[in-house]
Amino acid sequence: MDLILSPIPAPLKALPNAPSATPASPSLGDLGFTPQQSQPNAQLQVLLDKRTEMLKIHQRLGLITTIPMAAALITGPMATAKGKNGQPITEPTTANLDFHAALGGATTALYFTSAYYAIRAPRVPGTEKHGAIRLHEALAFIHLPGMVLTPALGIMAYKQENAGEKVHGIASAHGAVAYTTAAAYGASIIAVSWPIHWKFWEK
């Protein structure tokens, strides 16, 4: 067996200009992230800022909407004629009717303004939605048509009441549609708040 001996290379310290044999401190470039992951994207930041701003307004208006909505639900029975067919009917006072109608109007205006900010908030490309936001958005398929129908039926009911008639026909569904809409709306708020940490005084 022939063995070849090579001279041992001189230590690199002897060559001051030679690259160091010891690995340099690790740098971000060593880790293998793609430019898409590691490069700043100023446009995306602007888009996210605008999105957050619009969704904050949506959230605030959405919460404010619950106040006239709850008040309209409470005053609803006071704006309805009472009494069975064939018996004397007690008409609601004009004040009660007008107050309930004003609350309904305020609810509708606030609701659609809030909805505008949610719908117009910019979408982030390449984002697949998951989590509570999906239920929050799905419930809009109930309360959005509900918020169109409720005032429409309310106007019909208001006209019938003012004409001295007992509310009849499709207008008589006003209350049921309003309760369903409010329930879906409340569920939508709870959906994005869930799971709620009830013992908020504990860490």
Added chain:
Amino acid sequence: MKKIFLLALLLAAPPVFAQLDTQWVIEQSTLTYHMSHPMHQVDGVSRDAKGKGVCHAEECDFLIATPVKSFDSGDTNRDLHMIEATRGAQFPMVVVRTRFPVGDTASATIYADLEVQFAGQTAHYAHVPFQRATQGNQVRLTGTILATCSDFKIDRPSFLTVPIKNEIPVRVDITWRPM
């Protein structure tokens, strides 16, 4: 004579290799931030961290990074809000650097001085304890970095107009393997 010389050379070789620098890479990782709100307790998890460590004769030099958008809290809307609040599109990476003496790597607890770059800011955390466990040739480090929003000048996000707590502790669970 030649054979004897080569044998002598080979016998002398192991200490030479032992003195060479060792390099480490992340085998698997879980980084979890915890966010507290009076109504909510949320954990955001990232498993996309990459890292490299180099141990020289006396000191180990480690770098760990993960994309901000890799944290998943279970809700897309909240994650996008987190990226916005932490300026994660402008500063897309969380980068952690640390150095500690080689001698410490044998301890059950490693105390590391961390430099964390996040949200365009750099914060330093001194003497952060990490539990060390060896699994074969792999080393698992676990610990918690007691970070806060104010450390990185993050405007605390709010929900139902109430801001989250300032404290956002980050639980670290990283398994390293030699390269």
